[in-house]
Structure formats: C-alpha cells, structure tokens
Amino acid sequence: MRYILSILLLAVTLTACQKKDTTTPDAAKVTISITAPVAAQTFHSGDTVHINATVSYPAELHGYEVKITDTLTGTILYDDAQHVHNDHFDISDTWVNTGTQATTLKLELTTEIDHNGTTAAKSIYLNYQP
C-alpha cells in the first residue's frame, strides 16, 4: 500500500507542474489581411458588404473583433467580437448598410494577443453613398 501511495504521490506531483507557452506578446508578429472589401471601395444603400479577413500569429490569440464605424458621427454600425482561441482566424462576415447620409466608414479588425490588453489592429476606409 505504501508503495502504491508513493507512486501516486510522485505522479500527482509531476503532473501538478504545468508548462506553458512563454512567447512574449508581440503585436508586430501578427499578420492581418483584409481581403474584402478593398480600401476606398464605395457602397450604396442596401449593398451587402462581404468582410473576409485572415489573422495569424506564431502563438495563441484570444479573439478578434470586426467593427465598422461611421467616421462622421462616431456611431458603431457593425460589431462582431469573438472570444476564440487559435493561432489563426479565417473571418467571414456580412453586413448591409441602410444609412441615409454619405460618409466614410472605418472598418477595423482587432485581435487580442493576450488578456492583458495587448492587441494588434488593421483598418481600412470605405466610402458610403446612399
């Protein structure tokens, strides 16, 4: 019995040590590619904006957020935040604008590198003509 407990103690002790990825968070190592829409593309009322993007990083990412803001008013028109864990994201969203005022839209893709607020982001600007 003592022998069994000794083995158990050793096993528990060994498995209680948890290794972790010690990669230093570095926003410069994040690659964000927004393939659609393209910068300065013009949309009209009722058009469907197809948002396609990829994010990759050598270590774990903790989520992403796709946000479209009306730069004229500061209103957030579209916001999709996903708390997912991976070293790459393939993002495919759609949004339909029905605004009545011509404006410039800011499409921003942000990804979380850690839970301490380290992020990487990429933005493009779009034209909206109702």
Added chain:
Amino acid sequence: MKRIIQMMLLATCIYLPAMACDVCGCSASNQFLGVLPGYDYNFIGFQYMNTDLSSAHPSVYENRPDEHSRDYYNTFQVWGRFNAGKHYQLFAFVPYQYNIHRQDSANALRSGIGDISLLVNRIFLNKEHKKLQQQLTAGAGIKLPTGSHTSLSIADKQGLPNMQPGTGATDLLVNVNYTIRRNNAGMNADAAYTFTTTSKDSYKYGNRLNAGAMGFYSFAAGRFSIMPVAGVRYEYALHDYDNYSRKWLNEQSGGYLLYATAGVQAYYKKIGARINYQLPVAQHYSSGYVTADHKIESGIFLLF
C-alpha cells in the same frame, strides 16, 4: 502512511492558481466514491447530481462590460458496484448530462450521454477488532470519451468546454477510500485524482483532485436504518490547456472549492436512498470569475 497522505495533499495544494482567463462553468467529470452503501453487497443505483454556478465573463476588449451567466449542471447517472471475489470491487458509472447555460435570458442546452467511467478497487483492509471495523480500498480506472464533444477553436463555441456532455478524452482515475466504524458511528475519508489526457483537438482539461472526510452515525427507526452524514469535500483542478501540444495554458480555468456537506442515507431491507447537500465555504475558481452556489446529490440503490 499518514505522512505519505499529508505529503500527497500538500503536493496538490501548493500549486495555487495564478492569474486567469477563460471562464465558463466548473469541472468536467469529477467522480468520487465517498460513503458507500452496504460494504459487502453488490449494488446498482440511480443518482441525480445538480451543481449551480454563477459566472462572470470578462471581456477581452476594452470598454465592454463583463457578461454574466448562470450554469446548471445536471447529471443523471446509473452506477453500480460488483464485488469480484474477496479482494476486488468493480464500479461502473454511466452518466447522462443535461447542462444549461443561461445568459441574457437565452438558454444554451447541451445534453446527452456523458463519459462512462470504470473502476477496479482492491480491498487492502477489511477487518474487525474489538468492535472496531476498518475498510481500506484503493484502485484505478478509466474514463472513456463516450460523451459528445466538439472542437473549441471555432467561433460561437467559445468558452463552453465544460458545458459539453463529454470531454473528448480518455482519463485515468485513481482513488483511495478508508472507512472506520465503531458500533454505530464512523468516519470515511476518500480521495480521487483524475489524470487527464488531450482530446483530438488538443484541448486538455486540468487534472483534478476530489477529496473528502465524512462522519456518520446509524440508527434504527422502525424498519428503516437511518444514517446521517456530515463532513467536508475539497475539489481542486489544475488549469486547462486550450492546446496542449502548443502549451497554451488557460490560466483562467481551474481552482479550488471547499464544501461543507450534510446528508442522510436510509435503508429498508435491501433498498437504500440518500441525499446530500453541499454548500461552498471557500472557493477560488476560474480566477474568482466562477462562483459555485451549491451541489445536490441524491439517489436510490438496490443491494444484492
């Protein structure tokens, strides 16, 4: 022996959880034996276990408030024990999970057959001396990935690993159970430890300890034999890995829970029933983002 057990507990306790992250729910399967019915009998039983948790989900993005949810874990389980000769006991557990995640008045339900566990315990001690009865068993087993489990790296399935009926992994279970009894009163101490492995998507739940100490006293009430029990239970879980091969440690998972527990077992001939209520007296789970409210366990069993 005493020293070994003390060292074992110390070794599992000294690894305190650090800062943490991904929250949602509590432990996956956490099987333990505790005070068992009719030591010399085989039995088959049906159990219902309920755990209620409150969770705060910290946003990973600035200027967003925490989201709050309640998680209800319900396990309906058929289980049994079969004495194989004088020295071995076989246990089997077949759970059905019915888990509800409630957030913003919306319910997410995950249900289905859970992970089946099998245990083999050896009886190391079973003796009576001057009205003092002692039993000591210890053994090992396996938890099979029979419950449904889907990948956790997909959007919209985020944060819900514990809600799934299965863990998607085969785990090794070890346990030790000691009972001492004099006349109608006694004590039981047990500890169960789960060595987890990775699922096919490389997610790994943290290893888990479940230990308890219970006092009991039995008396006759008419044709019934009644046995109130009371004690404490301690649950400890290491951090999960979002991806074990990449060593992506989820430091917002794992933690400890200390429960005060009270219950009663009742027997009529070879039919028994029991109910236990567990109230947390100390806890720090998922960096404090998850709060356990209570646990209820009830069941009936048939001795044969």
